[in-house]
Amino acid sequence: MNILKVDQVTKQFGGLTALDRVSFEVEAGEIRGLIGPNGAGKSTMFKNVAGFYTPTSGDILYQGRSIVGHAPHSIAELGIVRTFQETTLFQELTVFENVLVGCHIHARSNLLNAIFRLDRARQQAAADKATEVLEFMGLIDRREQLASELPLGSQRALAISIALASEPKLLLMDEPFAGMNPEETNHMMDLTRKVRESGVTIVLVEHDMKAVMGLCNYLTVLNFGQLLAEGTPEEIRNNDRVVEAYLGGGG
Amino acid sequence: MKAGPKKIVAGLLLLAGLLVLPHLLQFHHQDLLIFLTINVLVVTSYRLVTLTGEWSLIHAVMMGVGGYTATLLFKHVELGMWFTLPLAGIVAAAIAALLCFPLFRMTQFYFLIGSFAAGEAIRLCWIEFVNPFGGTGGLSGVEPPLIGDIDFLEPVPYYYLTLAVVGLCLFILYRIENSRIGLILHSVHWKAPLAESVGVDTWRYRALAFIVGSFFVGIAGGLKVHYLGTITPNQFGVGFMVFILIWVIVGGYNRFYGPIIGVIVLTLFDESIRSLEELRPAIYGAVLIVSILFLPQGLESLPARIRNLLGKGPAPADSSLTDK
Secondary structure (H helix, E strand, C coil): CEEEEEEEEEEEECCEEEEEEEEEEEECCCEEEEECCCCCCHHHHHHHHCCCCCCCEEEEEECCEECCCCCHHHHHHHCEEECCCCCCCCCCCEHHHHHHHHCHHHHCCCHHHHHHCCCHHHHHHHHHHHHHHHHHCCCHHHCCCEHHHCCHHHHHHHHHHHHHHCCCCEEEEECCCCCCCHHHHHHHHHHHHHHHHCCCEEEEECCCHHHHHHHCCEEEEEECCEEEEEECHHHHHCCHHHHHHHHHCCC | CCCCHHHHHHHHHHHHHHHHHHHHCCHHHHHHHHHHHHHHHHHHHHHHHHCCCCCCCCHHHHHHHHHHHHHHHHHHHCCCHHHHHHHHHHHHHHHHHHHHHHHCCCCHHHHHHHHHHHHHHHHHHHHHCHHHHCHHHCEECCCCCEECCEECCCHHHHHHHHHHHHHHHHHHHHHHHCCHHHHHHHHHHHCHHHHHHCCCCHHHHHHHHHHHHHHHHHHHHHHHHHHHCEECHHHHCHHHHHHHHHHHHHHCCCCCCHHHHHHHHHHHHHHHCHHHHHHHHHHHHHHHHHHHHHCCCCHHHHHHHHHHHHHHCCHHHHHHHHHC
16 A cells, blocks of 8 residues: 555746656555655655645645645644754754654643643653653663754754654655764664664655665655656666766766 | 752742832832832743744733723723733733734744834824824823722732732743743744644744733733823833843843843843933943843853853862872
């Protein structure tokens, strides 16, 4: 069963066509790689799926329902959560508080509850969930540190922790390996596999080919806003058009 | 959040101090104490609005909305202060809720200007619609409540009343800030897109902070008019808004008590240079510039800074001892 279906999606910015009738489907339980040279439209595609952009035309179906036109927060409520390029965290909050914000969907409070502390049980459940996620991601020893004090690898792990705390069904990871050394990359690959094994479908945009080839079951290649090829890592590696796009193009 | 015995003792001492305070002051200063207490609520409620990172310029006018509401209800509906006060808050909150729709389409600088324009529009209504708002001259004849034979026209009883109301409001504001809602407001401030990506409706939280902040400043407006007896549009103009900003910035807005320290210290300072008359604004301005230059985190950061300075001196000696 496909969890995500992108159907003929076009996104234009003024005269520029960033995405041109792109279609692909993601099966539940896979790790899908979305790759392509710089400017191919990978991040634009992510933003369309996560509701930060609205497609100019075409449809995006999640579990069979169209999500085009939904605001980012309601798409998150449906179970699609994205992570951001580089380290987008609440730098001024502690690691634990960062993950606690991530629990928002299941721990929402209202004024009366906040003033009279009527939803202690619910907030305790959120705190337990945050602790569980931090243990899962290996960050529990750093829970009281400020997010800004973490080394790069841990900051990326925290970004994923925030997303996981919201209990997503589909996780969109935007360049999780950028700027990492090989050791950090290996660690992050292990974490990503662990997340998938916990039942989360993953789509990732990534430039690090070694990581993509090692991690993904299936790849979708974009070039100049168009779908160039799809296939297993093996097929993609031997696809002449893909090789040409990477070597011949500006990438 | 359990209060240790130390905290309880400190709290009781503070309360005792606040209760004794008016008896140590002259009549004129007792007046000032009441206004200071009300202004503590003004800056603390403003802090809630700024938690999401949006600085509005309409807070002073919202206080006026509360004040006019209390005045009109007192004069025309003959409601006592026990009813006018909460209704002052509710009407201010309701107007804030309506204003959310145009204002929160904007952020940052545009929000600042938009909120200023909306505030001036409300103030113009008070000036233009002489009936019921009384025009530039405003309205008068508002009285404090009567409970038995306690005369709340006297500053000391009214101070106690103000203290109780403001204390309750501060407690609620503190609770909100230290709840999950407070955490989400902070998160909206620091990284709105990230908050949205995990399901936070940032628009709703911006609106919530604005509405709740307006509710409490509306109550502050009601408290003020019931003591002063008169209300005019000019009390809530840009001048007062600038004072609110100065109090919050000089006090520091990173912690709950920062703006409170700011309003207390600057009010005392302003009072102490009263004899300098026309030089006062210049000196006040100079203090503001100096404090922003040298204490960008506000007065509340002063203890930590002093601790740092003192800590740097003996620290190396200590570490050399432990090394051996």
